[in-house]
Amino acid sequence: VTHELLARAQRATADSGIDALLITPGPDLRYLTGYDALPLERLTCLVLPANGDAFLVAPRLEVPAAKASPAGNLGIDIKGYGETDSAYAMVASFLSTAKVVGLDDHMPAVQVFAFRDAMPDVEQRLAGEVVHPLRVVKTQPEIDALQAAADAIDRVHARVPEWLRAGRTEREVGRDIADAIIEEGHVSVDFVIVGSGPNGASPHHEVSDRVIGANDIVVVDIGGTMPSGYCSDCTRMYALGTPPADFMAYYPALVEAQATSVASVRPGVTAESVDSAGRDLLTAAGYGEHFIHRTGHGIGLETHENPYIVQGNDQLLEPGMAFSVEPGVYLEGLHGARIEDIVVVTQDGVRALNRRPHELVIIEPA
């Protein structure tokens, strides 16, 4: 986080015809200031005017935490307010000439309404139109942070065979995986999907009390947040004993589809073309109708952010964009499969951050 980034955000704010951004706790505040603030009912808000000095409004009792955060080293004024002051009126008084403000995309509705009441004649827009185009292109330190997250989740996948056993429930296995996500360096577990047998055919199944069977296929899709704030997200496929023929009928095509989408990534191609690359292959193999979601999502300070790798998104890829490539095949009532890596667009192509092999991991009975 640097003062230069704030200056860039201010120029982008001016270019968007917005007079000031109002950024509340969440990924955009962390991105712009490094302050990982608690989302409280009391207002904490970075006021970033298109012209003039940025400042942070915080409840007086949060001021020490704000000063101790990276925001304290940015040289921006931190204005504390007391329990009986109106923080909204205070912000409004500093923005008396503003006609348009951009509100944080994640601001609670109650705060949006309080700003509207404090500034009734000011048009409200979303700050995301300014901040998301900045966030979508990662700097080298951000890519390094995503690589560290990918390495940490790869280490968890390497250990999954220790815990995945017939006779255990998905929930029991999921608990071991969650512990490992922390042990390997994350500060929080964002999600753990252990989809065994037919549960693997539901892409967002998390865990259940289903007992894993002796010949099950298991989808393991896991992720967490690192101390840096950057997230991991990776899916690998496991089989207990011999995988069934109707699974092996599509798994090689899925591996090829995932690799084909990754290989299609380079600067200047559209996001949707990366989706098409793998999808066309699965469709030709007869599984197109079983690939029921988009190919991927951007990742950074949030697990799901721009750019979305989906039909209809003709956004051109640029060096520094980071996203998942995660095609899947889902056969209802039987099993499903997905392979997911985070990739980064480089100057002339692509680099995968996750490095575990894509082959089905076969776990023999103990």
Ligand code: ZN
């Ligand atoms: Zn995932």
Ligand code: ZN
């Ligand atoms: Zn994902």
Ligand code: ZN
């Ligand atoms: Zn978001």
